[in-house]
Amino acid sequence: MSIKTKQRINLEKLMKNIDKPVHIPEPSKDRKPPQPPEYVRNVMGSSAGAGSAEFHLYRNLRKRDMIREDIMKNQIKKETKEKEFQENLEKINKEKETKRTKKRAKRIMQSIFGISIQSTFATTYDNC
Template sequence: MADSTSTNDSANQPANEARKHSSSSSSGGGGGGGGSAAVAKQRAHIDYLMKNIEKPIDLPAIASKRPAIKPPPDIVLNVRGSSAGAGSSDFHTYRELRRKENLRVKLMEADAAEDLVARTFSKELNSLKRQDDEKTAKNRAKRLKRNKSKTKSSSTKKVDDST
């Protein structure tokens, strides 16, 4: 009789777990009011994904740290010849174009500074690596010389002992 209940329990295990999760989320013991629907929705989504483990998941791309700006236009169509005929919106248009250009220049300068830092770091790293390799080579030569003299002296001792 114990066997039949244990097999029955194992057969109903997913259903029991679902009831257990739903009762704990509906009791409000988790994180306060209003969050249980979001938790249930997320759990359902995870369960759906776990049913199809072999199916690849498309993850959204990570947003760039840099703001996306357009390159300056090649041809500006609404060029004013003088400020005498300027309308009320022309200053705002000018101000927006100036802001975009200043942002573009600022980003170019930041890229140049970042590149300079990367180059100096790389140069310093290469210098330290070269110094480390030279020191290692020097120590290797000393070690080989010491081992060579040890083997030479031990071989002469063996020759002396045998005679």
């Protein structure tokens, strides 16, 4: 049976009972780095004098540690980007709020006095 026919059969099964809910799992959001090993036995490294088995043990240990460090670096980058974004968002919101209050005050002044502020400036400069 080919992959195409398996997919067709599965699709037909799903289409027979349309009312049945389908569970789609959410992807995991946070990936925790694996814990470093507490004790490593007989690791000689990749230098001379190490046997063939020790080299592979060292290489695998180093690879796992590099992956763990990369995950931690990526988490730190993600946290700093999120922090910068939040700070930038707060700054933008403060600027918008100051503009909003200035415009609100201008509208209130216009409604109280019944004149526009710009028209008074235009007439004073035209008379000079």
